[in-house]
Amino acid sequence: MDCGFNWEYNSLINELIQGMEHTKQLRAYFSSTVSSDKIQELHLHMQIILSSFENSLSILKWTDSITQTPQVVVAPPPSISVDEISPKTDDLNGNFKDNDQDLRYVSKKRKQLPTWTEQVRVSAENGFEGPTDDGYSWRKYGQKDILGAKYPRSYYRCTYRLMQNCWATKQVQRSDDDPALFEITYKGSHTCNQAFNSAAQPTSPEKHEFKKQANNPKIVQSNQMLANLQANLRVNTNDLNKKETTCSFPFSPTFSGFVDENLHFQVSQVDDNLVGGYSPSFVSPTTPESSYFSLPSCQMNGSRRIHSLHHSESDLPDLFSANTSSTSSPIVGLEFPLEHVELDPNFPFDNSEFFR
DNA sequence: GATATTTGACCTGC
DNA sequence: GCAGGTCAAATATC
Numbered sequence: 219m220d221c222g223f224n225w226e227y228n229s230l231i232n233e234l235i236q237g238m239e240h241t242k243q244l245r246a247y248f249s250s251t252v253s254s255d256k257i258q259e260l261h262l263h264m265q266i267i268l269s270s271f272e273n274s275l276s277i278l279k280w281t282d283s284i285t286q287t288p289q290v291v292v293a294p295p296p297s298i299s300v301d302e303i304s305p306k307t308d309d310l311n312g313n314f315k316d317n318d319q320d321l322r323y324v325s326k327k328r329k330q331l332p333t334w335t336e337q338v339r340v341s342a343e344n345g346f347e348g349p350t351d352d353g354y355s356w357r358k359y360g361q362k363d364i365l366g367a368k369y370p371r372s373y374y375r376c377t378y379r380l381m382q383n384c385w386a387t388k389q390v391q392r393s394d395d396d397p398a399l400f401e402i403t404y405k406g407s408h409t410c411n412q413a414f415n416s417a418a419q420p421t422s423p424e425k426h427e428f429k430k431q432a433n434n435p436k437i438v439q440s441n442q443m444l445a446n447l448q449a450n451l452r453v454n455t456n457d458l459n460k461k462e463t464t465c466s467f468p469f470s471p472t473f474s475g476f477v478d479e480n481l482h483f484q485v486s487q488v489d490d491n492l493v494g495g496y497s498p499s500f501v502s503p504t505t506p507e508s509s510y511f512s513l514p515s516c517q518m519n520g521s522r523r524i525h526s527l528h529h530s531e532s533d534l535p536d537l538f539s540a541n542t543s544s545t546s547s548p549i550v551g552l553e554f555p556l557e558h559v560e561l562d563p564n565f566p567f568d569n570s571e572f573f574r
Numbered sequence: 575g576a577t578a579t580t581t582g583a584c585c586t587g588c
Numbered sequence: 589g590c591a592g593g594t595c596a597a598a599t600a601t602c
Binding site for chain 1: 590591592593594595596
């Protein structure tokens with residue numbers, strides 16, 4: 219076992235431990251009465267668990283690729299179900315007709331792929347006809363009317379299936395009850411390197427839409443505003459009687475987003491490690507249902523860094539909570555009153571709305 | 575012309 | 589036999 223493998227192995231263990239810890243916290247939440255102000259915290263922990271498991275899968279996948287082991291069956295996380303491997307043995311004896319061999323091999327291989335399902339809500343006003351980009355390039359290869367379903371199911375496979383032997387597929391099914399809700403079933407993890415091919419990879423209509431949004435001056439301005447906010451928001455912790463709760467999870471310093479025509483801020487592409495992915499509303503007064511947002515790079519006074527900030531809408535409206543970290547301590551939950559939040563007065567942002 | 579999507583036909587598993 | 593999944597030729601788009 220070389221050092222690289224050890225490092226990945228340790229990373230995997232850490233990821234799984236984190237998932238387990240947050241699952242325990244979730245369980246504790248559910249064991250008590252869940253009040254409305256706890257809902258967003260529940261959402262937070264669920265996102266973290268998902269990120270941990272996804273990171274675990276990525277690590278396993280990378281380890282698999284460097285060892286060049288064919289068809290390693292990846293152990294699924296609890297939220298992932300693996301299709302049962304067929305007990306038939308005559309399917310594996312290789313006695314196929316030549317022109318059928320590939321098809322049958324593919325079918326058997328796919329039977330072993332891990333599957334998991336995500337639900338993605340798409341707002342009508344953002345113009346998407348389908349779920350938002352998940353960071354991978356997919357090619358649609360089929361559509362099928364499903365018995366009892368109002369909307370057809372679409373089938374996608376990785377664009378690089380042939381070039382990089384990547385067998386990831388996904389199925390997209392629009393909800394009958396809620397047309398804005400898409401249930402996406404993923405089968406198999408990507409073994410391709412799409413970041414490497416990003417410059418040359420073909421674009422889907424969804425990505426075309428994203429690029430149009432990214433070129434929108436309003437969106438560029440919004441991203442600049444977000445960067446400014448990150449640079450100017452401070453929390454004075456010098457004399458803060460802080461209330462910390464142990465809470466460790468990984469975050470990434472990367473972040474991107476855009477605003478739509480109505481200047482609603484929306485996270486469009488977040489790193490897998492970044493908690494969130496749902497619409498924050500610190501800009502728009504028209505989306506008051508959530509005042510939570512993630513600011514992965516906000517610097518607090520002293521050495522603490524804000525990773526996320528939550529303006530409680532409970533009966534303590536002036537109380538903020540944040541997940542913070544420092545160079546010497548892990549990420550912790552921190553609660554602080556409003557007066558400790560400082561925004562640079564030169565920052566072009568209507569903080570009266572945010573600090574409502 | 576290259577690439578992506580559509581859609582009817584075919585295949586597979588239950 | 590049926591429903592779901594995939595293929596591949598035709599068509600659309602860039």
